[in-house]
Amino acid sequence: MIHDIVFIEALKVDTVIGVYDWEKKIEQTLQFDIEMRTDIKAAAQIDDLSKTVDYSVVAEDVVNLAKQNQAELIETVAEKVAELILADYQVSSVKITLRKLGAVPNTASVGVIIERTKPLY
Numbered sequence: 001m002i003h004d005i006v007f008i009e010a011l012k013v014d015t016v017i018g019v020y021d022w023e024k025k026i027e028q029t030l031q032f033d034i035e036m037r038t039d040i041k042a043a044a045q046i047d048d049l050s051k052t053v054d055y056s057v058v059a060e061d062v063v064n065l066a067k068q069n070q071a072e073l074i075e076t077v078a079e080k081v082a083e084l085i086l087a088d089y090q091v092s093s094v095k096i097t098l099r100k101l102g103a104v105p106n107t108a109s110v111g112v113i114i115e116r117t118k119p120l121y
């Protein structure tokens, strides 16, 4: 069982997102917290970035995905981000907290939290 986590906190992306017509004409802010379960021991032992998950590359991928996919639901975006990370990076599971900032008055934030695990084969 791997307990190590590489994480990204409060990554903000302005994009078109929402169910209602007025939302399809504006950009709103999504904020991602991402926890990626991966074994960091090999990277630490030889101090080598190529042996771990490069959080700056993941962050870039997430920004590109969130900007390119104009979804209605934040659920859709969270699921696509989880799929991308599991497919492209050496992680056994990923937890994504996705907030839509300013979406509902009188709240600090609203959003979804998902955890997805790479199928074993």
Ligand SMILES: Nc1nc2c(c(=O)[nH]1)N=C([C@H](O)[C@@H](O)CO)CN2
Binding pocket: 017, 018, 019, 020, 023, 072, 073, 074, 075, 100, 103, 104
């Ligand atoms: N579970 C969800 N509920 C709602 C979503 C969503 O993406 N997931 N979206 C909306 C609207 O787009 C909202 O953000 C605008 O007020 C409503 N509920």
